[in-house]
Amino acid sequence: MKHTISRLANCRAIHILVLLTALLSTAIIPALAQSQNLPDIGGNGGLLSDQLENEIGQQVMSSIRRSTRTIQDPLVYDYLGNITYRLVPSAPLENRDLQLVIIDNSAINAFAVPGGIVGVNGGLFLNAATEQQFASVLAHELAHLSQHHFARRMEQQETTTPLTVAGMIAGIILSAVTQSDIGLAAIAGTQAMTMQNMLAYSRAHEKEADRVGMEILASAGLDPRGMPEMFEIMMRRNRLQGNRLPEYLSTHPLTQSRVADTWNRASQYSGQRVADSQEYHLMRHRLQVHYAKSPELAIRTFESELEKDDPDHLEALRYGLAVAYQENREYDRAEQVLRELLDGNPGRITFQVTLAEVLIDHENYDSARELLKQALARNPENYPISYTLAMAELGDGNGATAADLLEELARQHPEQELLWLKLAEAEGMARNIVGVHRARAEYYLLMGDLTSAQRQLRQAQDILPASSTERQVISERLGEISERMQARNR
Structure with a gap:
C-alpha cells in the first residue's frame, strides 16, 4: 500500500x-x-x-x-x-x-x-x-x-x-x-x-x-x-x-x-564486481509486498517471476511469495514455502523470524515460541528474533514474559518508540501499572511531549512507597525532564 x-x-x-x-x-x-x-x-x-x-x-x-x-x-x-x-x-x-x-x-x-x-x-x-x-x-x-x-x-x-x-x-x-x-x-x-x-x-x-x-x-x-x-x-x-x-x-x-x-x-577503482548479499534482496521483496496494491497482485507478480526459465535470486523470490501469502492470510501456503527455504538454509534468521510471524498470525504460539527460542540460543540478543518472541508471548497472553524481553530490547534500542508502546501493552497485561506509566513516559519523550512524559512518571511515583528504589529512579528521570523543559523555555 x-x-x-x-x-x-x-x-x-x-x-x-x-x-x-x-x-x-x-x-x-x-x-x-x-x-x-x-x-x-x-x-x-x-x-x-x-x-x-x-x-x-x-x-x-x-x-x-x-x-x-x-x-x-x-x-x-x-x-x-x-x-x-x-x-x-x-x-x-x-x-x-x-x-x-x-x-x-x-x-x-x-x-x-x-x-x-x-x-x-x-x-x-x-x-x-x-x-x-x-x-x-x-x-x-x-x-x-x-x-x-x-x-x-x-x-x-x-x-x-x-x-x-x-x-x-x-x-x-x-x-x-x-x-x-x-x-x-x-x-x-x-x-x-x-x-x-x-x-x-x-x-x-x-x-x-x-x-x-x-x-x-x-x-x-x-x-x-x-x-x-x-x-x-x-x-x-x-x-x-x-x-x-x-x-x-x-x-x-x-x-x-x-x-x-x-x-x-x-x-578508477580496480576490482571485480561485488556480489550482493542475499539479505538485501529478501528485504527488497519483503517491502515489495508491503507496497503492492494488493496481496493478490503481489502473489501473481512473484509467481510470474518464478515461472521464468532462469530467474535471478530464486530463494529471495520464493521468500517474497511466502510473505505475500502471509499478507493474504494464506498461512498454510506461506508456512510450506518458508519450511522449504529453511530446509536449504537452516540457520537463516530472516526465514526463521518470518516463519514464526506466520505461526503467530495463525495463533500457533507454541511452535513459534519453540522455533524462536532455538534461534535465540544460537543468536543471543538478536533484535528481530527477540522482538518476534516477545510478540509470540504477548499474543499468548504471557505479559510478564513479553515485558522482560521488551524491556531488554528497549534498553538496547531506546530510540525505537514501537518498543516502548509494546512494553506498555505487555506491562498492562502483567498488571504492572508502574511499568505501564514508565514505558509510556519514554514513548512520550521520544515524541517530544515532555509534559505527558512528566505526568506519566508522576503517576507512577504516586503508586510507589517513599523508600522504594524504583521511586528514586523515577525521581531522577523526572529531574532530567525538568531540566529539558527549562532549557526549552529559555
Whole structure:
C-alpha cells in the first residue's frame, strides 16, 4: 500500500515549521550574537557545536515520529543497521553514534542531518536493483555528515540575520521530515540569495559527497559503480515523471555531467564486481509486498517471476511469495514455502523470524515460541528474533514474559518508540501499572511531549512507597525532564 502526505499532514508540517523556527532561533541567536564573524567549520569549534547538533537531531527525530509514518519492521530495520555500520568504519565521521529511520514512502529519498540522523524511504529498496546501488545512497549521506555540509551551508549565510539562518535550518529539517516541498519553500523564502546560487552551492556539496561516498564504498568492500548506476536510475525516474521532480532530486540536484563524472571516478577503482548479499534482496521483496496494491497482485507478480526459465535470486523470490501469502492470510501456503527455504538454509534468521510471524498470525504460539527460542540460543540478543518472541508471548497472553524481553530490547534500542508502546501493552497485561506509566513516559519523550512524559512518571511515583528504589529512579528521570523543559523555555 502506498502512503502519501495528506492535507492534514501538510497542515501539521506547517505547525512543526513554526515550532522548529522558534526553537532553533532560541538556540542559535545567542550563539551568533557573541561574534559578528562566524567561526570556521570543523571540530568542536565549528559553527554548530556538538550540543546544538544533538539538539537539532533530537528535534528532527521527534518531528519525524509525530508527523510521518515510519517502517519499524525489525527485519528491515536490522538490515539497514547492518549495511550502514558496514560503511561507518570507512566514513570520516566524528560522531559515529547514528540514529536510523525508514520513512514509509515508496518514492526514492534519503537524508542526513546533524545529530547523526540518517533516513531512507522504503522506496529506496524498491528502486535500487542491487545492494551496491542501495549502499551508494547511504555512503553519499554519510559523506554529507562527515563533510559538515549542513553547517557549511549555514556559513554562506553569514551576512544574513540569525533568524534567517534559523528559518533555513527549520526548512531543511522540515523537508526531511515531511518529504514535501513545504520545507524547501521555507528555505527559498528566508534566504538572502537567489535560487540559482543556492543550487550551485548545493551542486558543489553534491560533488564532494559523491567523491567521499565512493571512497567509503570502496574502503568498505562495496562497489563504487553502484553510485553512477543509482544516479542513472534516478535520471530515468526524472524523465518518466516529467515536470514532477522526484523527492530525492529536489534536495540532491543531479545533472548528466554529474552522472558522467561519477562514472569516470568509479572506473578508477580496480576490482571485480561485488556480489550482493542475499539479505538485501529478501528485504527488497519483503517491502515489495508491503507496497503492492494488493496481496493478490503481489502473489501473481512473484509467481510470474518464478515461472521464468532462469530467474535471478530464486530463494529471495520464493521468500517474497511466502510473505505475500502471509499478507493474504494464506498461512498454510506461506508456512510450506518458508519450511522449504529453511530446509536449504537452516540457520537463516530472516526465514526463521518470518516463519514464526506466520505461526503467530495463525495463533500457533507454541511452535513459534519453540522455533524462536532455538534461534535465540544460537543468536543471543538478536533484535528481530527477540522482538518476534516477545510478540509470540504477548499474543499468548504471557505479559510478564513479553515485558522482560521488551524491556531488554528497549534498553538496547531506546530510540525505537514501537518498543516502548509494546512494553506498555505487555506491562498492562502483567498488571504492572508502574511499568505501564514508565514505558509510556519514554514513548512520550521520544515524541517530544515532555509534559505527558512528566505526568506519566508522576503517576507512577504516586503508586510507589517513599523508600522504594524504583521511586528514586523515577525521581531522577523526572529531574532530567525538568531540566529539558527549562532549557526549552529559555
